Amino acid sequence: MKEFSIVVNEKEHTVRVHEDTPLLWVLRDHLKLTGTKFGCGIAQCGACTVHIDGDAMRSCIYPISALGESKVTTIEGLSTKNDHPLQEAWVKHDVPQCGYCQSGQIMTAAAFLKESKNPSDSEIVEAMSGNICRCAAYLRIKEAVKTAAKS
Amino acid sequence: MGEQTLNRRTFLQMNGIAGTGLVLGFNFYSCKHASEIRAEAKEWSEMNAFLSIADNGQVTIMSPNPEIGQGVKTSMPMIIAEELDIDWKDVIVKQAPFDAVKYTRQVAGGSQSIRKGWTALRTAGATAKEMLKNAAAEQWNILPAQCTASSGWIHGPNGEKMSYADLAPLAKEQAVPTDVTLKDPSEFTIIGHSKMNVDLPDIISGKPLFGMDFYREGMVYASILKGPFGARIERYDDSRARALEGVIDVLQLEDKLAIIGVDTWTCFKAKKLIDVQYKNQKTKWDSADISNNLKNLVRSNKLVVKREDGDVDKAFSTADQIIERSYSAPFLAHNTMAPMNFFAHVTSDKVECVGPIQTPQWTQGRIATLLDRPKEDVTIEMTRMGGGFGRRLYGDFALEVVEISSKINKPVKLVYSREDDMTGGIYRPASEYIFRAALKNGELVAYEVLGASVNDKNCVRPDFFPAGCLQHYRVSAGALESDITTGAWRAPVTNFVAYAEQSFLDEIAEELSISPLDLRLKMLDQAIQNKLDNPDLEYEFDPLKFKGVLLDVAEKSQYKGKEKQLGLSAYYSHNTYVAEVVELNEMNVSKIYCSIDCGIVVNPIAAENQAQGGVLDGMGHAMYGALTFNKGEVEQQNFHQYKLIRMNEVPDVEIHFIKSTNDPTGLGEPTLPPIGGALANAFYRGTGKRIYSQPFMDVLQDVLG
Numbered sequence A: 001m002k003e004f005s006i007v008v009n010e011k012e013h014t015v016r017v018h019e020d021t022p023l024l025w026v027l028r029d030h031l032k033l034t035g036t037k038f039g040c041g042i043a044q045c046g047a048c049t050v051h052i053d054g055d056a057m058r059s060c061i062y063p064i065s066a067l068g069e070s071k072v073t074t075i076e077g078l079s080t081k082n083d084h085p086l087q088e089a090w091v092k093h094d095v096p097q098c099g100y101c102q103s104g105q106i107m108t109a110a111a112f113l114k115e116s117k118n119p120s121d122s123e124i125v126e127a128m129s130g131n132i133c134r135c136a137a138y139l140r141i142k143e144a145v146k147t148a149a150k151s
Numbered sequence B: 001m002g003e004q005t006l007n008r009r010t011f012l013q014m015n016g017i018a019g020t021g022l023v024l025g026f027n028f029y030s031c032k033h034a035s036e037i038r039a040e041a042k043e044w045s046e047m048n049a050f051l052s053i054a055d056n057g058q059v060t061i062m063s064p065n066p067e068i069g070q071g072v073k074t075s076m077p078m079i080i081a082e083e084l085d086i087d088w089k090d091v092i093v094k095q096a097p098f099d100a101v102k103y104t105r106q107v108a109g110g111s112q113s114i115r116k117g118w119t120a121l122r123t124a125g126a127t128a129k130e131m132l133k134n135a136a137a138e139q140w141n142i143l144p145a146q147c148t149a150s151s152g153w154i155h156g157p158n159g160e161k162m163s164y165a166d167l168a169p170l171a172k173e174q175a176v177p178t179d180v181t182l183k184d185p186s187e188f189t190i191i192g193h194s195k196m197n198v199d200l201p202d203i204i205s206g207k208p209l210f211g212m213d214f215y216r217e218g219m220v221y222a223s224i225l226k227g228p229f230g231a232r233i234e235r236y237d238d239s240r241a242r243a244l245e246g247v248i249d250v251l252q253l254e255d256k257l258a259i260i261g262v263d264t265w266t267c268f269k270a271k272k273l274i275d276v277q278y279k280n281q282k283t284k285w286d287s288a289d290i291s292n293n294l295k296n297l298v299r300s301n302k303l304v305v306k307r308e309d310g311d312v313d314k315a316f317s318t319a320d321q322i323i324e325r326s327y328s329a330p331f332l333a334h335n336t337m338a339p340m341n342f343f344a345h346v347t348s349d350k351v352e353c354v355g356p357i358q359t360p361q362w363t364q365g366r367i368a369t370l371l372d373r374p375k376e377d378v379t380i381e382m383t384r385m386g387g388g389f390g391r392r393l394y395g396d397f398a399l400e401v402v403e404i405s406s407k408i409n410k411p412v413k414l415v416y417s418r419e420d421d422m423t424g425g426i427y428r429p430a431s432e433y434i435f436r437a438a439l440k441n442g443e444l445v446a447y448e449v450l451g452a453s454v455n456d457k458n459c460v461r462p463d464f465f466p467a468g469c470l471q472h473y474r475v476s477a478g479a480l481e482s483d484i485t486t487g488a489w490r491a492p493v494t495n496f497v498a499y500a501e502q503s504f505l506d507e508i509a510e511e512l513s514i515s516p517l518d519l520r521l522k523m524l525d526q527a528i529q530n531k532l533d534n535p536d537l538e539y540e541f542d543p544l545k546f547k548g549v550l551l552d553v554a555e556k557s558q559y560k561g562k563e564k565q566l567g568l569s570a571y572y573s574h575n576t577y578v579a580e581v582v583e584l585n586e587m588n589v590s591k592i593y594c595s596i597d598c599g600i601v602v603n604p605i606a607a608e609n610q611a612q613g614g615v616l617d618g619m620g621h622a623m624y625g626a627l628t629f630n631k632g633e634v635e636q637q638n639f640h641q642y643k644l645i646r647m648n649e650v651p652d653v654e655i656h657f658i659k660s661t662n663d664p665t666g667l668g669e670p671t672l673p674p675i676g677g678a679l680a681n682a683f684y685r686g687t688g689k690r691i692y693s694q695p696f697m698d699v700l701q702d703v704l705g
């Protein structure tokens, strides 16, 4: 095991873990930031999506040793008062069923909306199709992303 | 499982206890959506097991049943709040602790939470309201009947008023009334009015709500290594795993191994370093063998007749024409979004468990038996579940972590990897069905269903539609025993049988040259007539409600029976009636119409979400879902091999609820069964191809490209 210093949600943390430990498990088990979820571990479901230097990344396949100086933002750091436009849209549309996939959905959408200001429906669908929602709350997720894109 | 009842003894026990300990802060999660500007609550009066009123006007309502994504943590408290006559903004919802005496049926399964809880929850609210009225009447020296309640206040006939907050300490001393009057549905102001999911603020900010998120100081992590189904461990070499830094122990639990480590990743890593040899594996079947065995069984004389009306053999032997079709179902995994997980800490004085479980009571009993300790030693704290779909009815993972903790004397959290979850499941069994119909003089005269399923000898629903519709009707079933573990998967049995039946009906309609809608309506009319002719005739559905959803969906989708692009299907399950129409645009599913009669809809915004989810879950699995076996081992390990439906494959789903004042029925499952039939019938219209097996994509690939 090795010591790593990482910056998450603007705070610096030091952890001792195996070098190949995915960022996901550092966040969940060591930093107790459990908003980032484990779904598949192989970049197939998007539940573990975080922002690394602003880009959406699958933390389940991102080894901590590859992080270097990069800065991580998790769902816990997306806003201070649940007032990110996506979070507000999620409330408006009452999106979740079980809720387990939702932080990954929001983090994927947040990075996407930063890049595309005025996305078409099909661009939204394309951007969000990497995220699985086993409860299939897809119609609400789509509507909420549309609402947030407009605000 | 019985109805949820409000135990009178519980009422009496709770009555008079100014409870703070139980009500406040027993959970590691909380949800604050009640107005936060008001004064902090200092004293709580516990009115009964379900609700407490604070001196600042806030009301804490306990949501008794496990929350699995079906929305009961919001809708069950809504029912209590309605009868209590309190503003929803003043309500704080908490997940009740598991306590079978106080809350009786604490189960998430069979779509029964609301239906079975309905009266008890209403009574809990109404009883507390009555006690508040009685207390006010005593203050004002009038009769309780002269008092009225609204929005947290009791009013007297001459302008007197007192708030629930002030009355509660007096009210809890009142005798518990036994026959309270419940509201007429026309008086509802909360039920039937959309309320936001009470956990939403915590979900979208990533708060630790789920079992997977649980943490306890000093806790270690565990992972399970299972072999192929039916195999025993002969020997294993864990030396490389033990040499890995961070590994605490490797234990053998009968035919499984448990790896314990300082974090989840260490456990996952160590698992790959263990060599295991297995022996005595009885069932080395491949999926093809299982399917052949099922096909043989369903045609054999080993099936048991579950229901026979009239003389089916004679009707078939004298028929003008017989239609016979067979339908094959693959195994399915549940693939809940959160893989299986559970926390346990076993000590000499108690067994503490925390995690996502649909059946806390059953699991408590099994844990007590496993450890040979009294049930009272075992506590289970129910967390929000990252999906269930039936998988979390089975507490296998809870028993595993309890055993590990008891062996290493530490608090432990067990986490399955996706591969563990998919390959060590309790699956929807593979099945084979034969449907037969006898036609004579242009009429359907007899109908027969034969079913064979892995491990499930009750793989049919003999009293559902079309029972009662036909004079000659027979249903038989049998099981193929296997070491592959199988169990309930959202809408058990009907998740496949409905598709087979509803596709088969369209074939009958085609032979009879009538519209599929008219055939169904005619059969339902026949059920009404047959019951008039023979009042002893039994079947488990109301033909009028059934017709209601069929006619509604036909109107909404403009289904007339000749349109090329529409497929119809309808099914009754979990006491609810659902009809669906699939619309194709070219070969794409562009829209699904769905009409539902589930009685009163408690929380419309959540009900629509749930109904859409059921439709799309059913569509995804009918189109793509399959779990296959090779020598007793599961071939799909993760989502790259087991396809789940994604946003780019999802059509618009339009949900219509039939307006009703009947008591609510199930909603977590009933929209799922009809969708397979509606899809298959639409694809037939579009391609001319009938589909007899799932996943549909295997058949449609050539057509759809």
Ligand code: FES
Binding pocket: A037, A038, A039, A040, A041, A042, A043, A044, A045, A046, A047, A048, A049, A058, A059, A060, A061
């Ligand atoms: S857990 Fe990372 S993509 Fe599924």
Ligand code: FES
Binding pocket: A096, A097, A098, A099, A100, A101, A102, A132, A133, A134, A135, A136, A137, B069, B337, B386, B387
């Ligand atoms: S809400 Fe359950 S997985 Fe998306």
